[in-house]
Amino acid sequence: MKINPVNILKEHSLKHTKQRVRVLEEIALDTVAISQPELEKKLGKEIDRVTLYRILNIYEDKGILHRIMDMNGTANYAICSSSCSEEHHHDEHVHFNCTSCSKIYCLDVTVPKMVMPHGFKAVSMNTTAYGICEKCNLLVKEN
Amino acid sequence: MKINPVNILKEHSLKHTKQRVRVLEEIALDTVAISQPELEKKLGKEIDRVTLYRILNIYEDKGILHRIMDMNGTANYAICSSSCSEEHHHDEHVHFNCTSCSKIYCLDVTVPKMVMPHGFKAVSMNTTAYGICEKCNLLVKEN
DNA sequence: CACAGTAATGCAATCAAATTGCATTTTTAT
DNA sequence: ATAAAAATGCAATTTGATTGCATTACTGTG
Numbered sequence: 001m002k003i004n005p006v007n008i009l010k011e012h013s014l015k016h017t018k019q020r021v022r023v024l025e026e027i028a029l030d031t032v033a034i035s036q037p038e039l040e041k042k043l044g045k046e047i048d049r050v051t052l053y054r055i056l057n058i059y060e061d062k063g064i065l066h067r068i069m070d071m072n073g074t075a076n077y078a079i080c081s082s083s084c085s086e087e088h089h090h091d092e093h094v095h096f097n098c099t100s101c102s103k104i105y106c107l108d109v110t111v112p113k114m115v116m117p118h119g120f121k122a123v124s125m126n127t128t129a130y131g132i133c134e135k136c137n138l139l140v141k142e143n
Numbered sequence: 144m145k146i147n148p149v150n151i152l153k154e155h156s157l158k159h160t161k162q163r164v165r166v167l168e169e170i171a172l173d174t175v176a177i178s179q180p181e182l183e184k185k186l187g188k189e190i191d192r193v194t195l196y197r198i199l200n201i202y203e204d205k206g207i208l209h210r211i212m213d214m215n216g217t218a219n220y221a222i223c224s225s226s227c228s229e230e231h232h233h234d235e236h237v238h239f240n241c242t243s244c245s246k247i248y249c250l251d252v253t254v255p256k257m258v259m260p261h262g263f264k265a266v267s268m269n270t271t272a273y274g275i276c277e278k279c280n281l282l283v284k285e286n
Numbered sequence: 287c288a289c290a291g292t293a294a295t296g297c298a299a300t301c302a303a304a305t306t307g308c309a310t311t312t313t314t315a316t
Numbered sequence: 317a318t319a320a321a322a323a324t325g326c327a328a329t330t331t332g333a334t335t336g337c338a339t340t341a342c343t344g345t346g
Contacts, residue, residue: 015312015313015314015321015322015323016314017313017323019323019324036303037302037303040303047324048326050305050324050326051324051325053304053305054323054324055323069213069214069216070212071212072216073215073217073218073303073333074216074302075216075303075304096259096265105263107260108260109257109258109259109260111270112255112257114237114252114255114272115252116250116252116274117251118277119276120250120272120280121275121280122272123242123273123274123275124272124273125272126272127257127268127269129259129263129265129267129268130265130266130267130269131259131263131264132266133262133263134262137263138262158342158343159342159343160295160342161341162294179333180332183332190295190296191296191297192296192333193295193297193334193335194295196332196333197295216304217332218332
């Protein structure tokens with residue numbers, strides 16, 4: 001996934017600041033989601049904690065990033081597919097949270113449509129599978 | 144769902160204390176999941192915060208309660224179906240997190256089997272739908 | 287039914303994620 | 317270039333959760 005931070009900011013009419021660009025760059029480095037604490041570790045010397053929180057919130061609101069909560073209740077972020085917007089997150093793919101390395105993957109697996117009970121109107125879905133990821137499975141086999 | 148706290152404790156060879164009984168009683172009151180902060184509000188005068196956390200953790204470990212993270216990263220708890228055990232949570236039903244009243248419902252909707260990519264071994268799944276619940280939908284229509 | 291050993295509880299302190307208010311700096315439109 | 321608006325940085329605070337340790341409560345044994 002080729003990401004151009006400057007274009008993304010323009011598309012969503014967000015002001016171009018070096019902090020905002022850095023956050024996008026950093027998140028775009030990897031296809032797996034990155035947690036707020038990890039981001040803070042990487043960017044903490046360049047960007048203030050609070051600014052980081054604010055940027056992440058804006059990006060989520062605008063549909064630029066989607067947020068996945070891990071089992072510890074910590075926010076993890078990944079770049080949204082291009083079809084996401086401020087009005088609606090098309091985040092209908094399955095996430096995989098490795099219980100060994102704790103990485104969160106955005107899988108190319110679509111969440112099947114599920115019928116809600118009468119009266120319940122679902123707007124979005126979040127599906128997370130917990131287990132052992134490819135890399136950790138390989139590590140186990142090697143030993 | 145008829146719950147007998149004393150029996151549940153016995154079945155899992157947990158010591159019978161009034162705090163443990165109270166926690167189960169309180170959670171069994173409602174079919175919707177209850178958050179740690181709500182529980183603390185209700186039980187804070189009878190049970191110490193730390194004890195509450197410890198009891199909830201034990202119950203989750205033993206497969207008595209299951210824990211659902213809401214969008215704020217706060218733990219919510221609901222009584223497990225009878226088939227849950229220490230080894231495995233059979234928590235394969237869909238949760239519904241109302242974005243209006245923020246209640247979390249355990250729906251009688253089964254999470255469909257999803258095929259994981261090669262190398263990824265899923266042990267458990269968590270699916271949460273976000274939207275407006277039955278009660279909140281009715282409230283809107285009335286006004 | 288007493289009592290000793292073990293486990294659970296309560297309290298104080300601490301950690302960590304996230305948020306708020308406000309002064310300062312940066313961006314952008316003119 | 318500059319003025320208005322917005323973003324950033326800093327300090328302080330809130331909130332969910334955890335840890336260590338002294339005290340209290342439970343349970344099995346005699």
